[in-house]
Amino acid sequence: MIVAFAFGAPSHTLSNQRIAQIASRKAQELHISIYTQLDVRIEPDIEVRRVKENPGNPPSTWRIARGVVQLAEQQGFNEILIVAAKPHLPRALRDVERAVREAGKDIKIRVCEEIEQYPEDSWFCPDSTQDRVRSKKKWDKREKIFKLMPFFIYKNIATKVMRY
Numbered sequence: 001m002i003v004a005f006a007f008g009a010p011s012h013t014l015s016n017q018r019i020a021q022i023a024s025r026k027a028q029e030l031h032i033s034i035y036t037q038l039d040v041r042i043e044p045d046i047e048v049r050r051v052k053e054n055p056g057n058p059p060s061t062w063r064i065a066r067g068v069v070q071l072a073e074q075q076g077f078n079e080i081l082i083v084a085a086k087p088h089l090p091r092a093l094r095d096v097e098r099a100v101r102e103a104g105k106d107i108k109i110r111v112c113e114e115i116e117q118y119p120e121d122s123w124f125c126p127d128s129t130q131d132r133v134r135s136k137k138k139w140d141k142r143e144k145i146f147k148l149m150p151f152f153i154y155k156n157i158a159t160k161v162m163r164y
Contacts, residue, residue, distance in 0.1 A: 001077040002027055002112075003068040004036040005061060005092050007085035008128030011039045015085050015123045015133065022114045023083040033075070035068045058130075061088070062158035065095035069103050079108040085123040086115055087139050091146060095158075098151065 004023035007015040016039050024043035027034050033047035037058060042048045051067050053059050059067075072080055080100075084092040093111060100107045126134050132142050146154055 001032055001068065001072045001075065001079070002030075002034045002036075002081045002083060003064065003092075003096065004034055004040045004042070005064060005082070005084040005088055006037040006039040006058065007088050007123060008125050008130045008133035009039045009056075009058065010129060011041045013039075013125040013128050015125050015128075016040055018118065018123075019083055019085065022112055026081060026083065026112055026114070030081075032077075032081075035064075035071055037064065056129075060158035061091055061095045062099070062155055065092070065099040066102070068096065069099040069105065069107065072107055073103065073105055078106065079110065081110050081112055083112045083115065085133075086118065086120045087123055087136070087143070089115065091143065098155075 002023050004019050007019060020040045020042055023034050024046055027046045033049060034042055035049045036042065037051055038053055038055060049071060051059050051064050068080055080096060082092055082096060089111065096109050100109065121136055124133060124135050124139065128134055132138050
């Protein structure tokens with residue numbers, strides 16, 4: 001199963017187009033489904049499950065990670081392939097790893113190597129509606145807080161960001 005994390009909004013930003021293209025190609029190549037967000041437009045004829053969200057209010061990385069682990073378990077997948085913008089990758093990987101550990105499952109996690117084709121600075125989109133992904137400086141400021149924060153606090157905040 002593939003999990004594709006959006007990087008900003010809307011779907012036509014360069015970063016989200018890249019994420020969608022990488023995830024779509026990999027899903028076609030491996031004949032597997034994708035779990036993703038509204039702002040990642042996957043090619044037709046690929047099975048896509050979307051995390052529940054309200055437009056303009058994206059789910060947290062942690063919520064997506066927990067959702068993909070639950071879906072992988074339900075559908076009998078023993079591997080999750082992560083597609084995320086290079087700057088977002090460390091947190092996406094950490095959250096999926098923690099979600100697997102929390103679920104007590106034996107699910108292998110891999111990162112889609114195609115992400116490496118693009119330099120880290122090229123993922124930032126000045127036209128995004130989300131200020132945090134418009135520049136490396138803004139992103140790093142926010143990520144530094146998440147990195148320094150104990151995980152149980154991060155998890156608590158990320159869980160409360162959007163509940164249904």
